[in-house]
Amino acid sequence: MGKLKIAILEASMELVPKEISNHPSVVKNAKKRGKPPAHTLLDVSIHYSAMLRIRDRLKRGRPDIVHVTLLEALESPLNRKGLLEIYVHTYDGKTIFIHPSTRIPRNYNRFTGLMEQLLVEGKVPPNTPQPLLHVKNMDLQDLLKAADTAGLLLLREECARESVKNVVEKALNNNLLIGVGGFPHGDFDRKTIEAADHCYSIYDESLTTWVVTSRLISAAEYLLNLL
Incomplete structure (x- = not known):
C-alpha cells in the first residue's frame, strides 16, 4: 500500500471575482483590511449581498x-x-x-x-x-x-x-x-x-x-x- x-x-x-469587486460590501471589507478588493477572499458571511447574482453562488x-x-x-x-x-x-x-x-x-x-x-x-x-x-x-x-x-x-x-x-x-x-x-x-x-x-x-x-x-x-x- x-x-x-x-x-x-x-x-x-x-479571491473576490472581478464582476463584484466594486460592490459596497466588498469595498468596505477590503478597505477595513487595507487590501485591494480583488486581493481578498470571497466569503458569503461578508459578501452575501454581492454574491446574489454571481454564477453558482450556493457553491462559492x-x-x-x-x-x-x-x-x-x-x-x-x-x-x-x-x-x-x-x-x-x-x-x-x-x-x-x-x-x-x-x-x-x-x-x-x-x-x-x-x-x-x-x-x-x-x-x-x-x-x-x-x-x-x-x-x-x-x-x-x-x-x-x-x-x-x-x-x-x-x-x-x-x-x-x-x-x-x-x-x-x-x-x-x-x-x-x-x-x-x-x-x-x-x-x-x-x-x-x-x-x-x-x-x-x-x-x-x-x-x-x-x-x-x-x-x-x-x-x-x-x-x-x-x-
Missing part, C-alpha cells in the same frame, strides 16, 4: 470548509508519518499544493490572510525556492498527472454505496486520488464527474467535507497499522 491521496475538489475558496464563498478540513488532515498521525498527500482544487481552477510539514493557522482570520497571500503571490513563504504552499492554474486532468495517480475515485452521494474501509483500501492498492467535494451545496461539475474512474458513496446523507476527510484518514491509519 502507498500513500493516501485526497483532493478537495471544486473547493469554495477564491466558503473558505472555512478548506480551513477546517486542512486542520483535520495535517494534524493527523497519517500525515505526521508522511503517508498523506492532500490537494485543494478550487472552484476557479487552481490547485494548491501543500507540503506535509505545513501547519495551518487555527485562527480563521489568520488562515484567510495566509490564503490571500498564497493566491496573490503564488506561494507561501513568497521568497523561497521551497515553499510550504504553492498554487498553479491547473485543470483536474493536470492535477491527476501532478499527483502521479492512476485515476480518480470520486465520493458522491448519488453513487453506489461502499464502506469507507473498502474505498480507502481500493485507493491505496491502486494509487487512486480520492476526490471529496469542497463546497457547501449542489453537485460536482459535469467534467469532474466524467473524469472519475470510480464513484462511491460512503453514507446515505450528505456529510461535511471535513467529516468525510476524517473518516478516510482514520480508515487509512487502521489499514496501515498506525492505530
Whole structure:
C-alpha cells in the first residue's frame, strides 16, 4: 500500500471575482483590511449581498470548509508519518499544493490572510525556492498527472454505496486520488464527474467535507497499522 491521496475538489475558496469587486460590501471589507478588493477572499458571511447574482453562488464563498478540513488532515498521525498527500482544487481552477510539514493557522482570520497571500503571490513563504504552499492554474486532468495517480475515485452521494474501509483500501492498492467535494451545496461539475474512474458513496446523507476527510484518514491509519 502507498500513500493516501485526497483532493478537495471544486473547493469554495477564491479571491473576490472581478464582476463584484466594486460592490459596497466588498469595498468596505477590503478597505477595513487595507487590501485591494480583488486581493481578498470571497466569503458569503461578508459578501452575501454581492454574491446574489454571481454564477453558482450556493457553491462559492466558503473558505472555512478548506480551513477546517486542512486542520483535520495535517494534524493527523497519517500525515505526521508522511503517508498523506492532500490537494485543494478550487472552484476557479487552481490547485494548491501543500507540503506535509505545513501547519495551518487555527485562527480563521489568520488562515484567510495566509490564503490571500498564497493566491496573490503564488506561494507561501513568497521568497523561497521551497515553499510550504504553492498554487498553479491547473485543470483536474493536470492535477491527476501532478499527483502521479492512476485515476480518480470520486465520493458522491448519488453513487453506489461502499464502506469507507473498502474505498480507502481500493485507493491505496491502486494509487487512486480520492476526490471529496469542497463546497457547501449542489453537485460536482459535469467534467469532474466524467473524469472519475470510480464513484462511491460512503453514507446515505450528505456529510461535511471535513467529516468525510476524517473518516478516510482514520480508515487509512487502521489499514496501515498506525492505530
